[in-house]
Amino acid sequence: MSQKTVEAAVAPDPHAPEEEPERQDPPGEDPGWLSQVPYFLVLATMAAGIVVVAAAYFKRGPALIAGALLLGAVFRAFLPPERVGMLAVRRRWIDVTTLVTLAVLLIVLAWVAPQL
Numbered sequence: 001m002s003q004k005t006v007e008a009a010v011a012p013d014p015h016a017p018e019e020e021p022e023r024q025d026p027p028g029e030d031p032g033w034l035s036q037v038p039y040f041l042v043l044a045t046m047a048a049g050i051v052v053v054a055a056a057y058f059k060r061g062p063a064l065i066a067g068a069l070l071l072g073a074v075f076r077a078f079l080p081p082e083r084v085g086m087l088a089v090r091r092r093w094i095d096v097t098t099l100v101t102l103a104v105l106l107i108v109l110a111w112v113a114p115q116l
Contacts, residue, residue: 036085038075042068055094066106073099 045068053061076087076095089095 010067038072038079038084039086042072042075042087045071058113058116062106062110062113066103066110069099069103069106073103 035037046065049061049064049068050062052064055061072087073096076084076092078098081088
């Protein structure tokens, strides 16, 4: 093999598309999954409330679920849009109003429900 043949084989093809470098987050930016942490906190608290209801505590369970909804309302009201994740469904005021209304209704339900 001649030197020219070897150089031609290892030289990059000028017509080949360039490979894109691996995309990494800039140093000051948080990873994408971190914006879902508030959603998972609300979801975990709501799941705990459902478990409490399943254990036949019909006053404590809805109160815990209402607390999860209020936590979601607080996250939605005070976190910036980049950090709120899947809690952002509609406009901020609609989300907060809906979550607070549902929480108040569940608190009333827990208060009015008879103890079994």
